[in-house]
């Protein structure tokens with residue numbers, strides 16, 4: 001069973017054309033044989049008619065034996081009273097004088113002959129030709145009729161492949177377009193210039209994209225609303241805990257602190273959920289500005305510096321480049337900060353964290369490289385999943401990287417996480433954004 005529609009079409013059309021070709025070839029071969037055979041018979045008849053018209057006397061009385069070409073017809077003329085032929089073009093061949101009038105087959109000298117016998121009152125004329133020669137001539141003529149089909153058939157196969165491939169290219173293109181649909185920015189597929197057969201298909205996909213976008217947006221809104229609603233009671237809870245703190249007896253202190261840590265964890269989970277819901281929202285309409293990425297990087301380092309120093313972490317930004325990104329500044333800040341905070345959180349005390357910037361075509365990348373434990377290769381593909389935590393011993397909500405991914409997608413960028421490949425353990429987290437090129441006229445002072 002052929003799965004590809006293209007191959008199914010090619011094979012079906014190709015086989016159809018081949019069957020037609022073969023049937024056509026066989027019939028033209030047969031027709032040609034029959035036709036040639038009829039022509040050869042006509043020739044025997046015509047030669048016999050010439051003999052009747054007095055040409056028989058023109059045949060030499062004693063032709064040399066075997067002087068005749070094998071392919072020639074043999075002529076024998078009998079007179080009514082003669083015991084031997086009156087004339088023959090080959091005396092070595094003895095045809096039966098009493099062969100029935102018209103066409104018949106006889107065996108002479110171990111060969112089969114086709115013979116035409118014409119009875120006239122004054123003479124009997126026999127014209128014969130070897131059956132093997134006739135077969136050879138008819139086969140030669142018939143084989144010639146097969147040439148056009150033999151040449152055309154492969155050409156038709158090639159044409160079928162080309163035509164089918166061309167017709168289905170639109171389908172392949174559509175497949176690529178559907179595959180390239182950006183879940184972070186769902187847009188309907190273009191419908192202009194689409195063949196009528198594919199249009200309903202695209203229409204259905206576009207309706208599905210619409211429904212998907214609505215349900216994603218609904219989900220995002222629900223998360224945002226839920227996180228927002230949860231914030232108020234949690235803040236109240238926090239306040240009450242703060243008020244209660246001085247009144248907790250010594251023996252209950254530890255359990256009370258655990259309660260406060262729980263409240264704090266819930267608070268940061270809700271804060272992360274809100275950030276994710278915001279990062280997932282479509283960017284349309286929001287005021288974007290020119291964000292200096294190197295400033296963001298140095299800011300992110302400065303933010304974690306006190307904590308890093310306290311933990312003996314050597315953190316620094318090297319290899320900086322000047323590049324700007326068109327975005328909401330807090331988004332870019334949050335994305336870089338999340339990567340840096342992961343590096344700080346998961347790198348053991350005394351480790352090293354390097355931040356680097358580099359241009360990569362029309363993208364600018366920030367890389368955060370740490371000397372932490374890295375991540376099991378099997379778990380790496382899941383680190384961007386919501387709530388996924390590769391290392392449950394360390395506290396975290398598992399949303400940080402989902403937020404980073406949503407922000408990268410929001411601005412047409414990308415983010416990757418991989419283990420270091422320089423022999424040391426650790427992670428290389430890399431986030432890239434399209435560079436906003438400096439436009440000469442826009443960059444010039446307004447008064448200039």
Ligand SMILES: Nc1ncnc2c1ncn2[C@@H]1O[C@H](COP(=O)(O)OP(=O)(O)OP(=O)(O)O)[C@@H](O)[C@H]1O
Nearest residue numbers: 342343346372389390391396397398399400401427
């Ligand atoms: N630099 C890193 N080194 C080792 N593991 C990492 C690193 N960055 C991320 N991870 C792993 O990936 C998981 C997901 O990271 P993510 O930032 O999404 O969540 P989190 O850090 O657990 O929580 P959150 O950032 O929401 O507070 C982490 O739990 C951690 O196991």
Ligand SMILES: [Mg+2]
Nearest residue numbers: 342396400401
């Ligand atoms: Mg994190």
